Amino acid sequence: MQISDAVVREIDVLRQHEKVIGRLYAAYARRFPQDRDFWLGLSQEEEQHAAWIESLQAKVEQESSGLIVNRFPVAAVSHSIDYVNKLIDNVDRPDLTPTKAFSAALDLERALLENRYFEIFETDSVELRRVLQSLAQGTQGHVERVRQAWQRSKQASLPRPLPA
Numbered sequence: 024m025q026i027s028d029a030v031v032r033e034i035d036v037l038r039q040h041e042k043v044i045g046r047l048y049a050a051y052a053r054r055f056p057q058d059r060d061f062w063l064g065l066s067q068e069e070e071q072h073a074a075w076i077e078s079l080q081a082k083v084e085q086e087s088s089g090l091i092v093n094r095f096p097v098a099a100v101s102h103s104i105d106y107v108n109k110l111i112d113n114v115d116r117p118d119l120t121p122t123k124a125f126s127a128a129l130d131l132e133r134a135l136l137e138n139r140y141f142e143i144f145e146t147d148s149v150e151l152r153r154v155l156q157s158l159a160q161g162t163q164g165h166v167e168r169v170r171q172a173w174q175r176s177k178q179a180s181l182p183r184p185l186p187a
Contacts, residue, residue: 045069125173
């Protein structure tokens with residue numbers, strides 16, 4: 024089955040988005056060595072998400088049921104890619120704190136869920152649905168883990184009362 028160039032482009036833009044987020048997390052790992060393992064773990068998972076998305080194209084070409092794309096916001100995802108690249112460019116700014124990094128990551132992960140980027144694809148294929156569901160679940164897990172890290176970071180940055 025031949026899939027349209029538009030579907031290929033849409034899948035590729037989503038893959039690029041996951042990869043650039045992974046690069047951001049790797050940059051945060053370098054910038055904040057105290058949180059290195061946390062950020063590297065997320066970065067590796069984003070790379071895995073990108074690989075899953077890449078596998079969608081091959082699966083779609085094999086499956087007779089195909090893949091239907093509804094309302095894919097290529098411009099919005101491309102804008103987000105540009106934004107993440109700017110975050111990467113600014114990772115060494117002295118005013119970037121761990122809390123700000125966690126906040127930016129939380130915003131990115133939440134946006135993926137709120138915009139339902141993994142729900143814009145429809146298919147009758149159980150295997151394709153499983154991949155899409157895994158992407159959504161992985162992103163939900165990232166939201167929770169980043170939110171918890173952000174809360175810990177905020178607590179750690181609060182001024183401590185002076186002893187009486």
